[in-house]
Amino acid sequence: MDARTDPAQSCGVARTLQVLDGKWTTLIVRELLAGPLRFTQLRSALGDISAKTLTDRLRALEHQGILTRTIHAEVPPRVVYELTEQGRSLQVVLHAMLRWGRAHPA
Template sequence: MERTLKVLDGKWTTLIVRELLSGPKRFGDLRAAMGSPSAKTLTDRLRALEHQRILTRTVYAEVPPRVVYQLTEEGESLSDVLDAMLRWGEAHPLTED
């Protein structure tokens, strides 16, 4: 469980994985789909996920350069975890204090 919590640490990290579950995406597409986190925050989270082997970063030799992020097999296996989190959240909605 510790590894799972470390990988999914933080709001943006979970959203990155959620977005990439639907397929490879470019930086700008990810940022727009997530509500525009700062470029630095998104870059930091993407680098951390790449280091943890959750996603790959592919740079294409084009002008301008094209960079695409895609989940690895290990990253795709987080789908079940996110589905369980969604089901739990739907079954236990937040209450207003």
């Protein structure tokens, strides 16, 4: 893969990094690949993430069309986060990460 000669090629990786922007965003997508979740469920699945960081990352992913935020009019209201089709298509990247990580433990 010679990214130096073909700018379009270099944009593919850089484009994905725009979406999977750091550890938390990638781990949020990983969790939601298993199905929709509420904020508290996501936060407990991710462990040591602050409410603010999780809120910011979810908003960024929603803005990029990677997930939806649905408010169910119940008492109290229920807010559920779910991957869009584009979000689910990131599974190929997460799977490649999963396989590499398992094959190369720290």
